[in-house]
Amino acid sequence: MKKKKIIIIGGGAAGFFCAANLDESKFDVLILEQNSDVLQKVKISGGGRCNVSHACFEPQELVQFYPRGNKELRSVFHKFQSGDTMEWFEKRQVPLKIESDNRIFPESNSSQTIIDTMVDEVKHKQFEVRTQAVVLDIEKQNDHYVVKTASGSYHADYIVYTTGSSPKSLKMIRQLGHNLVEPVPSLFTFNIKNDTLKDLMGTSFPFAEVSIPKLKTKESGPMLITHWGLSGPAILKISAWEARELAELKYHFEIVVNFPGIPPDEAEEKFKKFRQENPKKNIGTSKIFEITTRFWHRILTLAQVELNKNISSLSANELELILGFLCANKMKVTGKSTYKDEFVTAGGVELREINFKNMSSKILDNFYLAGEVLNIDAVTGGFNFQACWSEAWLIAQDLNAKEFW
Ligand SMILES: Cc1cc2nc3c(=O)[nH]c(=O)nc-3n(C[C@H](O)[C@H](O)[C@H](O)COP(=O)(O)OP(=O)(O)OC[C@H]3O[C@@H](n4cnc5c(N)ncnc54)[C@H](O)[C@@H]3O)c2cc1C
16 A cells, blocks of 8 residues: 655644654655744743643533634544643653643653654654745645645645744635634733832732723733733733734723722721721731732822821721722723743634544645644643644544545
């Protein structure tokens, strides 16, 4: 039996994981990568530690972390999910560990371990990898494809398109007939100039709640004051879920922040209870909420309450002001910043043009797509890689199941 030829365009996470799962007895595989090194994003991922996946083993729950793709990924995760990722790497002597926030990393704490495993697997199968091979064009000729690079053309029976979200590769897939959802950034932090945050860089809030009234949306979770404004999971989550709407607002909008993340009436009750139990205390030294003393003093300053004022002599108006700054603080966002260089793109190939049973194109025969090129993305925590692994695995299974005579 003559082996069939597969060309994988893009030597990133999705492309390599697909190759690593393909049956070498059936296929000759060629990976074409435009850079001089493969898997460059894996290398820098998770601060160099590679957050491979997330310890969430129920497909129904796992899809909740994907602002785009949650409906479509359900069936994909039923076939290959985080537990399968752990097993795949562990079978190849790469133990993974689950951290307290459920993120999964290699025990080595080095992304190189993940890279080496996939590169070794591909080498072992004797698949070919060509770097500095920029794919410029793909042409369908009768029953096969011709893939053109500056240094030559290659023929393939099947194409696996895993180019990530570079504008050029999106243009190429559009020229082949696919429609695109316009790419916009996802996962970013908010730029805010506001006296509440001034000079408090590094102050964190474990249970903050952030809402965007205009979009009728809110998220909660840890939040952090940065040099530029606000960051942390609560902000990143809302930036991912509302990526498209926030782009339309040109990143200028109002947010309402509840720093301790408790409803204002509950905060009031908490305050009154504390006052009753500690009537002689100064307001400045009263530890009532889960916030730093520095931040508490900032709130009191904004409410124009003297730090050494006796808590019992606080007026109703002063209390209202304090609770307003603390639990319903309105701020203007005037732009965005990248989170630890971890930019993710929302947008890409329209999901209705993909058959999620096997990640094949509904437009092009014998053509598969996976990874960031699709209109799928997730919040931080290892979910973006998990989508790559699951989709790529599905492609490999579909191809491996083919019978050739
Ligand atoms: C700094 C950073 C840290 C991150 N950390 C994490 C993390 O810890 N966990 C997580 O889950 N996600 C993380 N992400 C997101 C994750 O890296 C991506 O979701 C993932 O890499 C997407 O994989 P992919 O294979 O689709 O695309 P990529 O990894 O981008 O691979 C696509 C490859 O195709 C190549 N290519 C493109 N066009 C062509 C062409 N025309 N010809 C030839 N080759 C081409 C590119 O050079 C690239 O190598 C991080 C992202 C960044 C930027």
